[in-house]
Amino acid sequence: MTARVAVIGAGWAGLAAAVRLAGAGVSVAVLEMAPQPGGRARSLTDEGGERLDNGQHILIGAYTRTLALMEEVGADPQTMLSRTPLMLRRADGSGIEMPRGAPVTAFVRGVASARGWTWRDKASLLATAAGWAARGFRCAPTTPVAALCEGLSARVRAELIDPLCVAALNTPASEASAAVMLRVLRDALFGGRGAADLLLPRRPLSELLPEPAATWLLRQGAELRCTARVASLESTGPGWRVGGERFDAVVLAASALEAARLTAGVAPAWSRAAAALRYEPIVTVYLDAPGCQLPCAMTTLDEGPEAPAQFAFDHGLLGGVAGRSAWVVSGARTWVERGLESCAAAVLRQAQPLLPGATLRRVLAEKRATFRCTPGLVRPPAQVAPRLWAAGDYIDGPYPATLEGAVRAGETAAAQLLAQLRDGPTRAGPKERPSPAPTA
Structure with a gap:
């Protein structure tokens, strides 16, 4: 009988896990609480019907697993990404x-x-x-x-x-x-030829992986249920009950806070480690300046007390709308506290020397964009309990919260689950263990 696996969350980690599991012949159901897949790296449709990303993202040549996954689900990195040194x-x-x-x-x-x-x-x-x-x-x-x-x-x-x-x-x-x-x-x-190359999206983020992966999964017979928040997670001996539905195994690819909620009763120590993470916001300010362009597709900026953005991206130079740019404020905790209107106004002032007459298109804030990657941080491990593995860019490992980190975490969780499923059922219940300190 084919094993059934629930993947809770359709961000990049959940999609990576689901593709690996479905490709191995497992029956997969992806449960996503949002209306669309993609997690924190997705596209939104604005009032004018145009797609804007929830936040500007970049990739580099060292993102080998992300690039390979894009190709596997039918998204061509060569055409969808601008690659430069x-x-x-x-x-x-x-x-x-x-x-x-x-x-x-x-x-x-x-x-x-x-x-x-x-x-x-x-x-x-x-x-x-x-x-x-x-x-x-x-x-x-x-x-x-x-x-x-x-x-x-x-x-x-x-x-x-x-x-x-x-x-x-x-x-x-x-x-x-x-x-x-x-x-x-x-x-x-120093990771090899092309590892440091800068890869900037030419297309909306949802077209890079979330939408192609969703289409690929449906063609494989997997289920993709959006607006489906999981209410509970319970152990049933060798398997799990997800919101009352029986599965042989689970990949928990929800946000750290959502994962902490679901595991509070089955793995309290893991839940506490996930809930203890602290976050840094990222604000993306979209500007329109018809007839103007930035010096290059990605321009490094001089940050200061009244100059919030560290980078500006020219979408026109990347094949998008001419005159549109995305100004990124990372580590934006102070600016979020001051208010998004204040942040947007400061970015507009910062942009005027480069884009005279620029106007605000939209300001977007991801208040929990990434965990705060501080010295000695203890991150939750990938294994939560037998046949229950967590996947996300916050899971213990050597990388910060990146798209590549999410994809690798998803693929690792899928590989471990496949190995456990091959080994046969186990009667062991959820096992508590402390979260290890991260390694360099």
Whole structure:
């Protein structure tokens, strides 16, 4: 008899798990509380009927599992993503660009050719990066990112480390985990040819994975139930009852807060670990400035007390609406507290030198965009109980909250469940165990 598995949540982690399970011949039911799949990386339709993403996302060449999953469900990364070498360029032309080639050689060439940097700036980065490499890109779990920068010049910190940290970890460098940041730097800058390439969406986020994956799953005979919030999760010996419906196993791919609610009665320690996570918001401000464009598709900005955004993305240069841009405020806790109207007004003022006469199209806030990736953070493990695995970008692992982290977590949960299903039924009930500390 074919095993039945419930996947609770149709974000990128849940979809990745569902594709792997359905591809292995398992009967899959995906239960999503929202009206559409995609989780926090989806598209919305505005009042004018145009699609705007819930937040601007970027991918990099090191997102190998995400790119492979897109291809598998029929979304072509070559046409849907603009791929260029990693470039952190400011409006005045200063900044760094990584050329193509072998990772170490490309990094040295990129640093040597950085515009606006003195030879002291460049030497400080090369020497510091050599130290990171010599230590295997590892450090104590309690180390903050700021400690990685002690040998760097102020300009390199401001124009490279700070933007990379807030883009990858959505946590200010003064508060962010150095262990996780080093893993990101290792895999991106030194992970192989093309790993550091910048991949910017040419199409709305929902078209990159959520919609193609949903179509693929339906063709495989899987169920996709939207607006279906799960009320309860109960153990039934070798299987689980999900909202009263019997399944052989479960992938819990809901948000950490929703997962904590569902597991409070079956795995209290895991539930407490998930509920203890703290979050950083991200605000995306969409502007329209017909006849204007930014210096490049992704422009690095000078953040300040009245300049909230760290990056601006020109949708016209990416094949979208000409004159439209997305201004991203990461680590936006202070600005959310001040109010979205205040944030949008500040971004409009920040944009005027580059986009004279720009007007506000829409402001969107994801108040729990990512967990705060701080030193020594304890994240919940993937296994909750026998035949109950959690999947999400918040699960214990070496990566921050990214699309790639979500996809990898989903695929890992699916692989573990498939192994347990092959091993046959187990009578063991939910087993409590403490959450391990994350490894670098």
